[in-house]
Amino acid sequence: MRQLIAFAIIALCALSALAEENIATLRGHAPLTQEGEPPQIAKPMKDDVKKHRNYPMQPPVIPHNIQGYQVDLKVNKCLSCHARKRAEDAQAPMISVTHYMDRDGNFLADVSPRRYFCNQCHVSQTDARPLVENQFKDIDQILQDSGK
Ligand code: HEC
Ligand code: HEC
Known part of the structure; x- marks a missing residue:
């Protein structure tokens, strides 16, 4: 009996070692x-062209470079173009x-603290290859599929 258990454990280890060969790891x-080859840093798309939004409340992706743009307690580089006061000079879309709304729906004079860290929601679109296929369906597609 003991031998059988020992054999089973060895077989399991061998199997998992085999399986690990195919596991994607960082x-x-x-x-x-050895140190692995670092993956290439994906290139952000910076063609200045608005990207399609997949649903009405999607934070739009950023169509320009944001490398080195500082956003911290003292400085918000994004607001230097996207704030209401700056939009005309910068010709950037105003936030x-x-x-400007707090969580109770009141309108504030300046950007709401909960919207201060822009990159929490807005990211640049990169040219990276998707890791998994995206099966998201736009509402228009769903309506079309259901024949309405
Ligand atoms: C130098 C001015 C400038 C700065 C700084 C800047 N932007 Fe922009 N942004 C623009 C302009 C102009 C556009 C319009 C498209 C274009 O020309 O790239 C734009 C477009 C966008 C859009 C797309 C809006 C839409 O309707 O599709 C988002 C989102 C955005 N910016 C977010 C940011 C964030 C987040 C930061 C900071 C990390 C930032 N921007 C910093 C000028 C700026
Ligand atoms: C909590 C998430 C969140 C944060 C933080 C945030 N945004 Fe947005 N943003 C959104 C969403 C959602 C939309 C689309 C719906 C809307 O306009 O509210 C949007 C829309 C926008 C637009 C397009 C406006 C338009 O009228 O087409 C711009 C430009 C933008 N954001 C810039 C910024 C900048 C700059 C910051 C940082 C100061 C920022 N956002 C912070 C979620 C966020």
């Missing part, structure tokens, strides 16, 4: 004793009215 397939 290390890739680099052996433990919309929701960015």
Whole structure:
């Protein structure tokens, strides 16, 4: 009986070792004793063209470079163009009215603290290859499929 259990454990280990070969890890397939090739940094799309929004409340993706744009307690580089006061000079779209609302729906004079850290919601679209296929369906597609 003991031998049988020992054999079963060995077989299991061998099987899991085999399975691990195919597991995607952050290390890739680099052996433990070597440093793997770092993946290329994906290029942000910076063509200045508005991207399609998949649903009405989607935070639009950023169509320009934001590398090195500082956003902290003292400085908000994004607001230097997107704030209401700056939009005309910068010819940037003004942050919309929701960015001035607190959680109780009151309108504030300036950007709401909960909308201060822009990159919490807005990101640049990169040219990275998707890791998994996206099966999201736009509402228009759903309506079309249901024949309405
Ligand atoms: C130098 C001015 C400038 C700065 C700084 C800037 N933007 Fe922009 N942004 C623009 C302009 C102009 C556009 C309009 C499209 C274009 O020309 O790229 C734009 C477009 C956008 C859009 C797309 C809006 C839409 O309706 O699709 C988003 C989102 C955005 N910016 C977010 C940001 C965030 C977040 C930051 C800070 C990390 C930032 N921007 C910093 C000028 C700026
Ligand atoms: C909590 C998430 C969140 C944060 C933080 C946030 N946004 Fe947005 N933003 C949104 C959403 C959602 C929309 C689309 C719906 C709307 O306009 O409210 C949007 C829309 C926009 C638009 C398009 C406005 C329009 O009228 O088309 C711009 C430009 C923008 N945001 C810039 C910014 C900037 C700059 C900051 C930082 C100061 C910021 N956002 C912070 C969620 C966020």
